[in-house]
Amino acid sequence: MAEVKPKPKLNKKAVEMAKQEPKVRAKNFNEVALGYSEAEALEEASRCLQCPKPQCMTGCPVEVPIPGFIKLIREKKYDEAIALIKTKNALPAVCGRVCPQEVQCQNTCVVGKVGEPISIGRLERFLADWERDNGSQIPQKVPPTGKKIAIVGAGPAGLTAAADLVKLGHDVTMFEALHVGGGVLSYGIPEFRLPKAIVQNEVAYIQKLGVDLRLGNLVGRIHTIPELMKNGYDAVFIGSGAGLPQFSGCPGENLGGIYSANEFLIRVNLMKAFQFPDYDTPIRIGKHVVVIGGGNVAMDCARSSLRLGADVCLLYRRSRAELPARHEEIENAEEEGVVCKFLGAPVEFYGDESGWVKSMKCIAMELTEPDAKGRRGVKEIPGSEFMMDVDTVIVAIGQTPNPIIQRTTEGLQSDPRHGTICVNEVGKTSLDGVYAGGDVATGAATVISAMGAGKRAAKAMHEYIMNKK
């Protein structure tokens, strides 16, 4: 193989990725970021130093061979490059778009110490998009092991575990409660950040690997975990996610027009309410929307509301410095016109005679000294209450694990306070042969951390079933 030697110059600036203009994109649901052209990808790839001890890989939860695929981009061997990524990551089109690279691979990139790090995510996305246009290759099948594995939930954790296990020759069945696969990638993350056609393409790839995907099948109700084990599955992986929405508990929260982030996003993303009445599920949004919260989900709700034609205010109880959302998402939201109101929290909601919310009382907050974990607390400033007129309120203050499996699986240990399934470092639960990972084990976290958990569990499950008896 011919070694391509880039000139030893260090370009400190990363190649920008084109985006829709803020004023334009705030009115449509099309993808905001437009991706690299081939020339841009080649230029960005040329900045990589090809470190002998790549630091970027230490920041990747699924150990993508980053310098390797970047080298193949330089050689224009795009098919080999994407195949190399897929040895470790079954969902590159997703990760290239929604991974928080700035705190992972790009955070540890050596170039980042003197300039802007290599845009690893954008390059990954370039390859995934290239593959979608040019057709994907399915790796050769290995001899079947005769072992049956059930995967519960077709979200990031489940898809990753399923891909790794089917590639090892196991017979993998994936049970998904909803009518489409993808989990949070389908119902949660909006179209303009992660187009649903791309998610479906990734799910289809997992099926092409040989995974049997059964939709509309809610494990815990239709079959329980013990029933699956009795029905001949050698091991089960639970990746049922953090679906249960949390509410503020303020009086008036059950008025019409107060949506949980999940309700709002499911209506808009999964059920395409933005195209009502051509699609059946409606959403009523009005003019003044307040989104409560400061995470990525809150940003998704705020930016979706904007696209539905509303004026949007994001109400966050801490200050800008503590916003848990990705910096890029905050920047995108503000560019598009979302107004952030910091150090404020809801107190009570008031409705009109039809039971629809019309105003809310809020209170100003102040930061307190950091706690042991370094996170600053907040307390109310007495007497600082203020009113806001609202047509819609979206409560985006977090999700807890879906409780159905925990309640219907005898002997499965879960944390009574957080509702998470208890697992060891490789994802093993208190039951033999039953593994869990992703948000159901950690509480709401990122797509890539769920994928990492799916990967670790798949490895442990493989060892478990191959060594059994």
Place this chain on the structure above:
Amino acid sequence: MSFAFHEVGKTTKALGLLNQNECIDNVTGPLGNPSEVKNFGKVLCVGGSVMIAPLLLQVKAMKAAGNNVTTILGARTEEFIMMEEEAKAISDKVYIATDDGSKGYAGLDFLRDLLKTEKFDRCVVMGPVILMKDVSEITKPYGIPTIVTLTPIMIDGMGMCGVCRVTVDGKMQFGCVDGPEFDGHKVDFDQLILRQRTMLPEERLSSVLWEIRGGCKCGGS
């Protein structure tokens, strides 16, 4: 699998156009917690219009568990009383009531009288929210444990959306994962009625548009 439904909006009208052995894109279930069925003694089962269909499954199960079962079938008018013969075949006693008195008793006053003379150990109600509210109010003074089956608006039915939140005994509960059965004496029915009506204008728009467009058989999406 068999379905009972009223054609009231777009989806049920579209469902009504299907013939036996035709397909629906996606069906999932059963969802929710199983009903508590055991020998309570004397059980009163009350069903309103289309919910008579699932009620009769419970009547059958209660009967099989050794209970004496009195069944009340209720509806707005005679037209909406369904499965009367089936009810009679499996219940110890059947009463019929309509809002307008077009069949059986008019309204629920007869139930107030019945409870003065007969003792029940448990009451199960399935039907419109207003029926469940009224029956719960009637049984409360007699201390009859009354189980209502709530069907608040849901999107996924598996704990994700939170649309089906109801206030029970002052606490927030989800119809799908905590229910569908709740203690009727503790449910905030007035709040539930308001929440059921939140999307009425959109429901009407959807239904009217569907009619105008000539009732597409594919379900529209």
